[in-house]
Amino acid sequence: MKIIINRLQSFCNYSCVIIFTIFIQNSPYLFAQNSFYVPHNTLSVGAGTASYYGDLSPYSRPIQSTIDEIRWNIAANYIHSFGNHWSTRVGLKYIRIAGDDANMLGVKGKEARFVRNLHFRNDVKELSLMMAYDFVNAPRYYAKRKLLSPYLLGGITAFLHSPEAKTPDGTWVKLRPLNTEGQGLPNYDTPYKVWGMGAAVGAGIRIKLSPHLDLGLESSFHYAFTDYLDDVYGKYASNTDLTDPLAIAMANRSGEKVAILSGIDRTEGIRSYVVLKEPFYANPATDPFTSTSIRNFGRAGTSRGGSALKDGYLVTSINLIFHLPNKVVCPKY
Template identity: 30%
Template sequence: MKKLLLALALILPLCGFSQDLDFGVTGGIAMYSGDLTAKEIAVYANDFSWAGGVFLRNRFSRFLGFRAGLTLGKIQGDELINSVNLQRGLNFQSNITELSLLGEFNLFHVSYPRNRTVISPYLAFGVAFFTFNPKINYKGQLLELRPLGTEGQGLTGYPNRYSRGQFSIPFGGGVNILINDQLTLGAEMIFRSTLTDYLDDISSSQVMYGDILTRKGELSAAISNPLLDPTRPENLEASYRRGGTHNDWYIIPALTLSWRIKNTGKSKSVYSKFMECPRF
């Protein structure tokens, strides 16, 4: 709750200091990169899912704006489908709800003779707060992973249970096509570097199989490490790490459409009567 209040405190004041204000919608795909991918920064087409949202863009000038957004989406990963670890075969899926604040820095504008369309590439960087809840498809049942404590979370000598509300650092870029001073089309790719390694419920924590089996139960142990047989006494002393040391990512490439709902003229496009070079 404290993290959510902090996120709202960062975002809401900007809505009251608007110059030119746009309302927009986004639609695209969500991609995951983490411990169930072969590399720390890698994506697989089989893991693609949906994403969409709404935003308010506060334009202070033709070159600078801030965007507060609400994004919903779904991320997922599967070792079997992606041929990452066929023997272990873990999988996860999670819905994402994100509040973000992005600065948009327009690099230049390009327009053409007698054409009021303006093309404007931009870079984006900011901060976001998101919630997630990883689940696993285990023998046809969809189970929440956090309560299972698959890495001993909550036990003495192990980390506390991870929070399902976390911050991320979104960054990327895109291009806006200003049809006129009221309507803008866009396409963008925004990467989210999260501050958690538990999007997929897998981290680099050292785990003792016997602790999970005896103190969390057979189901937690079976999901924690499917490769170990709980009936073999020697496996109780087995120690392992389920993932790597890097935090997880999710990436959303999307199309955007926005309308001007408040127009002061501060960010009004300047159209060319003749062919021009990009205007910085």
Template identity: 30%
Template sequence: MKFTKFTGLLFVFMAIPFLTFAQDWHVGAFLGISNYSGDLTEQRVDLKYTRPALGLLVRKDINRYLSIRGAFTWGIVAAADSTNSSKALVARNLSFRSNVFEGSLIGEFNFMDLDEKGFTPYVFVGVAGFGFDPMARDQSGNWIRLRPLGTEGQALPQYPTRQPYDLFSFSFPFGAGLKAILSDKWTLGFEIGLRPTTTDYLDDVSTNYVDQNTLLAYRGQKSVDMAYRGDEVTGKLTPGTYPADGTKRGSPDHKDWYAFSGFTITYRLGASSGWGKVKSARCPVLRP
């Protein structure tokens, strides 16, 4: 009994700050799209490979112009050399797809008082951790996980500086958006957000080709098949042969990016914001 009472009192004390300032908290969802930029694209964002994105978020209003947002977002990133305009990239013929699971902490900076004006543009910046796992279809149409294959010689004794890349990395979300109050409880927003990352292996492509025979001996034929896809090209291009050891495969000088853009809908917890009643609360203008 004593333990039950203690637990109840502890819960009440923990809940007091939340209940008291509940009007400063919002919960909501994100519905939008995801995009990728990296070694398999020719421009910053390739809209041909736009994929869906979904998320949940919690927002805390610090003051009228600053909010802190925590969110969990899922999206898909993908690209393929076959749709590029560069003949060199088309001949390389690499492709990939990966789920991205992101947890983020973001600061939103409002340009106007949302409760007073009813809408505001805003900018945001933050930090995120995300998980990914690049895959590609083989010639039979099966999805193959690329990291275990070590397509660029990761963990092979002949290439001691190349270690298996982590499937968890960090990104730095930034962007801009617009929020509008729909009612005392609901707020609708739209934002565009880019994510530079700390990994160059979101697409499993970064450095150079490794020796074909070495890769075959240590990792097997499937690794060789997925490391070089130029022998599978069709159409006007002539199928190629596996490149010599050290031939450029990707560009390690630039890390990969991804983007989440779309709509947010949030619900204010606790008391209403008072929006819509601001005009009635103002002092009347005295006329002579």
């Protein structure tokens, strides 16, 4: 038995040597994808649109939520390509997003959101770290790349934000310091942070314009790990707890007769909500804002927000991409 074991060990050792030798001899071919590729760097700048999804622009209406209150973004990226298909990039974006309950006018099942009458805008300053996969196999030198190069990307984001809204007299104010849902007060949630983290996925295509310049088209969805990009998340706070008149006015805006952003008269939209519970207000001569339904709307402890998903935004941009020349290394003799 001992002789058999020794012979098996010798055979295994001999086999391992042969396999290792074959591996070493053929390693240039096994790793040919990266061994002949010359890494290089690019810079890109761009601008485009931004659309918000959340409590004031529901995910359940993706097309309308993309169009309603569409805003803008500007961006810059530094990209390092290290393989035939793979690259990493660091990006900076300045993104304006916005939402308005007035867009829910006449939308079946969203009548209470129209009554709620909240709105916001938020300038999100975002830093991202992404990985990208190019579908087209890159040549050894970037100047010989294909005309079209589609790609996928994904990564993590970190951002600063501060939602704002217009007061009834038309002045923009920051909402976080007002603690509109009682944040920071006893028996309420803690105040939300001015920074946050998130994840992003997207796709794009680069179009070669010259050996050193591309035109890029890209769209990416950014999901925030917070539900406060719009300052709306939980329940209405008690007016006796808020105490600040401005906080009270910004927390519950259901009694305002005009939507402050769009300027539309809300009377008939409110009437269509009220008559379902109080048919008396079907009479055009009546004022639906005096109804019990509206006077009790936003009572302390009732839902102010609470989407199943956290807030997010879709960013679409047109980019100019500059390929940086590789460093020339002179041979040593």
